[in-house]
Structures are given as C-alpha cells and as structure tokens.
Amino acid sequence: GAVVSQHPSRVICKSGTSVKIECRSLDFQATTMFWYRQFPKQSLMLMATSNEGSKATYEQGVEKDKFLINHASLTLSTLTVTSAHPEDSSFYICSARDWRGSQEQYFGPGTRLTVT
Amino acid sequence: GENVEQHPSTLSVQEGDSAVIKCTYSDSASNYFPWYKQELGKGPQLIIDIRSNVGEKKDQRIAVTLNKTAKHFSLHITETQPEDSAVYFCAAEPTNTGNQFYFGTGTSLTVIP
Numbered sequence: 001g002a003v004v005s006q007h008p009s010r011v012i013c014k015s016g017t018s019v020k021i022e023c024r025s026l027d028f029q030a031t032t033m034f035w036y037r038q039f040p041k042q043s044l045m046l047m048a049t050s051n052e053g054s055k056a057t058y059e060q061g062v063e064k065d066k067f068l069i070n071h072a073s074l075t076l077s078t079l080t081v082t083s084a085h086p087e088d089s090s091f092y093i094c095s096a097r098d099w100r101g102s103q104e105q106y107f108g109p110g111t112r113l114t115v116t
Numbered sequence: 117g118e119n120v121e122q123h124p125s126t127l128s129v130q131e132g133d134s135a136v137i138k139c140t141y142s143d144s145a146s147n148y149f150p151w152y153k154q155e156l157g158k159g160p161q162l163i164i165d166i167r168s169n170v171g172e173k174k175d176q177r178i179a180v181t182l183n184k185t186a187k188h189f190s191l192h193i194t195e196t197q198p199e200d201s202a203v204y205f206c207a208a209e210p211t212n213t214g215n216q217f218y219f220g221t222g223t224s225l226t227v228i229p
Contacts, residue, residue, distance in 0.1 A: 006159075032215055043205060043219045044160070093159050103148040103167075103209060105217060107159040 003027055004096050006108035013084055013115055021079045021111045023094030029074035030096035034105065035067075038091045050077045074099060084115040118143040120208050122220025129196050130228050137223045139206035140188040146208040149189045150217070151180060154203045163204075164191070196227045 003026040036044040050056040056069035068080040095105040119142040147168040152160035166180045182189040207217040
C-alpha cells in the first residue's frame with residue numbers, strides 16, 4: 001500500500017519549452033501533495049504544498065508563475081515547469097499524504113529533468 | 117521555524133556492525149519524526165517513524181529513539197548489510213506548520229562487505 005507514482009521518470013527538453021510532471025497516489029486518496037526539488041548530494045527542498053481543489057502554497061523564493069502546480073483530484077497533482085532553462089535541470093520529487101489524516105508522507109520515485 | 121541538524125554526513129561501517137545516525141531539532145512543537153532511505157536516482161522511502169508520545173520504536177534491524185527533552189532522535193541499524201548502503205534523511209514535523217516536513221541534510225551510509 002501507499003504507492004506514489006511519477007511520470008515521466010526522466011525528461012529532456014529544450015530551453016524555452018514547458019514540461020509537465022504528474023504525481024499520482026495509486027492506492028490512497030491524498031488531500032495534500034508536496035513538490036520537492038533535490039540537487040545532487042543535497043537534501044530535499046520543498047517547493048510547494050498542494051491541496052486538492054485549492055491553490056498551491058509556494059515556498060519563499062519559488063516562482064509560482066514558473067512552476068505551475070495543479071491538484072485537480074484526490075489522486076493527481078501536476079507540476080509544469082514553464083519556459084524551462086538549463087538551471088531548472090534537477091531531480092523533482094513529489095510526496096503525498098493520506099487523506100485519513102495520518103502524518104506519513106509517501107514519496108514518488110522522482111523525475112530527472114534535463115534542460116538543454 | 118524548525119531547524120533539523122543531522123550527523124554524520126557520511127558513515128562507513130563493516131558489514132554486520134551497527135550504524136547510528138543522529139538528528140536534533142529546534143521546535144518543541146514538532147511531534148512526528150520520520151526517517152527515509154534514498155537510493156541513488158530514486159525517491160525517498162519511509163523506513164520508520166516515531167511520534168512524540170513514544171520514546172523508542174523498533175522494526176526488525178531498525179530502531180528509532182526520541183529524547184524530547186534534549187530534542188534529539190536517532191536511527192539505529194543493527195547487523196548492517198550491503199543493501200543498507202544509501203542516503204538516510206531524518207525529518208521533523210511541527211504541529212503548527214500545515215503538514216510541512218523539515219529535513220536533515222542527509223547521511224550517506226556505506227556498508228563495506
């Protein structure tokens with residue numbers, strides 16, 4: 001149980017294009033999903049908290065117009081990196097919290113984004 | 117806000133020995149402390165967690181201890197195996213921050229066969 005998937009697992013795109021990453025909770029409903037960014041050999045950096053049916057809450061320094069987050073259902077959240085630049089290249093990971101109120105966060109396998 | 121420190125940053129142990137990773141936190145409102153294992157190129161996997169009303173929790177070779185007074189918690193892995201090699205992250209969740217986790221900086225554990 002408590003499986004979170006991400007798609008795609010890796011993506012290469014050209015500068016200036018947009019990329020969408022999907023995060024799905026497969027066997028539970030998630031009222032809250034989180035998006036993280038991780039640089040090599042570093043910890044997880046929270047980008048935003050996404051609550052189903054409402055606007056995402058972005059962390060300080062994260063451009064909400066660049067990193068568009070949509071949480072349209074209890075099992076799906078999407079992160080769209082708009083007008084991607086090479087500095088957006090990173091490992092993006094989502095996590096989901098079960099709607100039943102437990103505190104556990106279950107992480108997806110991550111998406112490796114490379115912008116050329 | 118909450119600040120979580122984790123030590124050591126790297127740890128090498130011989131197979132069969134024990135490994136201990138320690139974390140401290142600053143916010144007394146934190147009441148949930150999970151530990152995650154992350155293998156290269158993968159997402160973090162929850163391996164054990166503890167809540168503030170418990171002092172110790174064990175799951176086979178893995179245990180976590182919590183000292184609320186001193187604001188520190190530790191991960192103990194006994195009888196280490198090469199497949200335990202990974203990066204381990206601790207985290208703390210204050211009750212008043214809207215479900216946000218604060219992560220430690222990670223410990224790269226290498227188990228030498």
